[in-house]
Amino acid sequence: MSLVDIPHHRTDPSFETAGPLGVGSTCAALPAAQRGSADVRLPMLHAGSRRLSLRYELQGPASAPVVFVAGGISANRHLAANAADGDAGWLEGLVAPGRTLDPAQLRLLAFDFVGAEGELDAPIDTADQADAIAALLDALGIARLHAFVGYSYGALIGLQLAVRHAARLQRLVAVSGAHRAHPYAAAWRALQRQAVALGQLQCADAQGLALARQFAMLSYRTPEEFAERFDAAPQLVNGRVRVAAEDYLDVAGGRFAARTPVNAWLRLSESIDLHRVDPRQVHVPTTVIAVEGDRLVPLSEAVTLLEGLGGNGRLRVLRSSFGHDAFLKETDRIDNLLAAALRAPLPGESA
Amino acid sequence: MSLVDIPHHRTDPSFETAGPLGVGSTCAALPAAQRGSADVRLPMLHAGSRRLSLRYELQGPASAPVVFVAGGISANRHLAANAADGDAGWLEGLVAPGRTLDPAQLRLLAFDFVGAEGELDAPIDTADQADAIAALLDALGIARLHAFVGYSYGALIGLQLAVRHAARLQRLVAVSGAHRAHPYAAAWRALQRQAVALGQLQCADAQGLALARQFAMLSYRTPEEFAERFDAAPQLVNGRVRVAAEDYLDVAGGRFAARTPVNAWLRLSESIDLHRVDPRQVHVPTTVIAVEGDRLVPLSEAVTLLEGLGGNGRLRVLRSSFGHDAFLKETDRIDNLLAAALRAPLPGESA
Known part of the structure; x- marks a missing residue:
């Protein structure tokens, strides 16, 4: 199934070759980044076929493995300060030199969720977001992601991507999100x-x-x-x-x-709340990270998800007084869990 | 300290000698009950001196020990169906023949909270409610309660009564409420x-x-x-x-x-939210009943309360998927806990 109807891929000209920002800065040079948008036609689950402009940000070496990162519903394509946008991003603490999500080692991709601009006034399924990501990967010529790391709403989208476009990702890390809304x-x-x-x-x-x-x-x-x-x-x-x-x-x-x-x-x-996935249909190696004390995604939900994942799943549990927001606050501990998840051997690989 | 300024005690004439309702009923006779109101002047903590009419309901034999019962902020003086009011009350399952709060064995007193009529548009402290109860006891000529059983908001009032009017109650049962708002x-x-x-x-x-x-x-x-x-x-x-x-x-x-x-x-x-009590100033034997999973009053609060109560306190913990509302739903288990609390020997008594 091709989701893309004549995708048109634009790179914002001003940022195409964006380099380090040097003006008055004593900081280390910010990593190069590319911002742009891809125009696609997306058949949506509840809202018919829509023409959408998918806004993305991509940073890291062109030859590095690509990791897609998606966060909560108020997150966006800007993960961390870079040459295209010097402002702090929503994942500043975890996307940084020396971290697992090091923009010098990985090619990090993120997008603005379908509907984030506020003009699409129709029901939006997590399946639509996953289809949009597949279309965006087509537009960018990315055959397969090294990993998809999703937190909260992003975890739901990652599960949909694994069900609907399994060939597009090697591994999934689903943090503080499960197969359905509790x-x-x-x-x-x-x-x-x-x-x-x-x-x-x-x-x-x-x-x-x-x-x-x-x-x-x-x-x-x-x-x-x-x-x-x-x-x-x-x-x-x-x-x-x-x-x-x-x-x-x-x-x-x-x-x-x-x-x-x-x-x-x-x-x-x-x-x-529309989100529903059958965990048994996820055939991608998946690390589920759950937080004990998460008031939106109780640990019991992560366990049910794990049961459905069978041999494809493993569960890591974090204790944090930050609850659902632990991903954004417990940066050291989350970074360790991400390192283990992204470096774990895939089935058939030796450790 | 007398809180009552020329208390005027009225009994609603129509219910003064209220007896069993027999019309078309196959039920057992409803217990006799007395409804009325007491006019008092109450010096309030944040709202100055106010003239109030305290509406109460009293049922059970005149010679029986008096137990005051108070519930959440939407509760009122009507605990259970009786001859004065045949409608079901808010505590129907626990105030019934054979239960610990048996209106044939105990004299049960309850009131409409100060402010419940909606006319008093001023900050109302739990201390005001406790002072109002002391004034009501004066008006009814009740020197001392056998027990005060308070659930949720009622538990907060019970703690205030124990601090401010210790001589008016022999024992306190505080369910799903603590010394402060979390x-x-x-x-x-x-x-x-x-x-x-x-x-x-x-x-x-x-x-x-x-x-x-x-x-x-x-x-x-x-x-x-x-x-x-x-x-x-x-x-x-x-x-x-x-x-x-x-x-x-x-x-x-x-x-x-x-x-x-x-x-x-x-x-x-x-x-x-105004409620604050120093548990060390409670010198009344107190049973604290807490529910594991209560999302308003975490178990840790009950434990802190217990620590402050010292030798006067004991804690019973209930597990219930009804959380804060367990008092209204887990009637058998709550009844057992109430039985133990009301029958426990007081200091100096033999078991």
Whole structure:
């Protein structure tokens, strides 16, 4: 099945030969990177055939093995500061010299999720994201990934890619994500979407989204972390009770709403809940990394996934008071787990 | 300290001599009960001195030991069907013949929380509730309670009563509540109150409250229960994703909003977060009952409470997939724990 209808591959001219940024910088030279977009026509599961522009970022030596990296629904193509974009990326701590995801050793590819621009107001399946990635690989002339590393929403997409396009990846690392949305986590997200709907009733879209994000943040972290950070008595402000975590949540919610199109968030939140994969149909060597205390993806889900993977799966469990967000916070420990997962011999290889 | 300023004690005339309801009923006769209200002036912690009408319900033999029972913020004075009110009460399964809280063996007292009518739009402390209970006991001529059994918000009030009015109770049973609001649970409630505020922006008070209640419900239950009840694929309804638990949550949220004044809910929700007690100042024999898996009151909080109680405390831990709501659902097991707690010898008594 070809998913690409006359793919047109563009590289942003200004960044095509982007080199180190030297102006006033005492830092080491930033790695070269290539940004661009590929125009494809994608037959979507619930939304018909759509013409999409897939925005990607690619860094690392042209001859190095390619690793695709995908994160949570608010992640994007910019993993870490590079010559094409000097700003910090969402995976700054793990994509760095000396790390397993070292842009000098690997060719790292990431994209903006289908729907991330907020214009596609239709149900988006994780299968659509996987098909889009296959189309993007076609457009870039990449036959096969050395690995797909997915965290949270990215893990769901990785599982779909393994089911639908097994030939495109040698190994999968699925962190804090499983074969389906857990019913409790799905309910939590559905209520967040209702908070947005409540805001939309009065054209207070950003306010609704900020509140939804705050509820989401509680699901990304743990009571243990909050107990350490916010152990202060509540205040009475204008006759109302204000608890210790409220300032932090308010600011974070407002920032998120300012940078996120409401439709993008709604459709990607839905997408997590649409996700369903039969683990028995995954025939790619898969390392599942689960966090004990993850309030969105209970350990029991990772175990069920592992059971379905059979001989293709192995499970590594991390304990962290950061819960679902451990991938973004426990960089040393995650890096060690990634190293083991990416270097593990494939079936038929000797150790 | 007298909290009562010329208490005026009224018994609702129609129920003063309420007897069994016999009309068309094949049930056993309902226990006699007395409903009424006591007018008191209460110096409140954050809201100045207020004139309040404390609405109570009292059932059981006049000579029996008195047990005060208090529940979560949506509970009220009506524990179980009785001759004064044949409707089911909020504690129907535990207040019944043959149970530890048998209205034929004990005199059971309960009240509507201060603020429950929705007219008192001011911060309400759990200390205020405890002071109100002391005033109510004065008005009813009850010197000392055989026990105070509090669940959730009621447990917080029980701890305050033990600190502020130790002479008024012989023993305390504190279920699913501790000496302070946990910072994570406090954040969860604060966001619920913001959902109400978002609704109030557009005079959609009930819609905001219904959403807040749905978020609260997630905190009352557990992922395990949801996984058992709502393990169905999501549906696409009018182009939107609808998850399996959404119908259930919607209906429950709407029902709650229809029967609950917004201000009552806001002020009682705040009250939980205002709650702070030094466990070392509790000098009443106290049984703490905690539920492993309670997402509002982690077991670690119960342990900290127990440490502070020292020789006055003992802890019983229940495992239940109902989480915080176990008190309302695990009736047999809770009944056994209550039996042990109410029959345990007091210091100086022989077993």
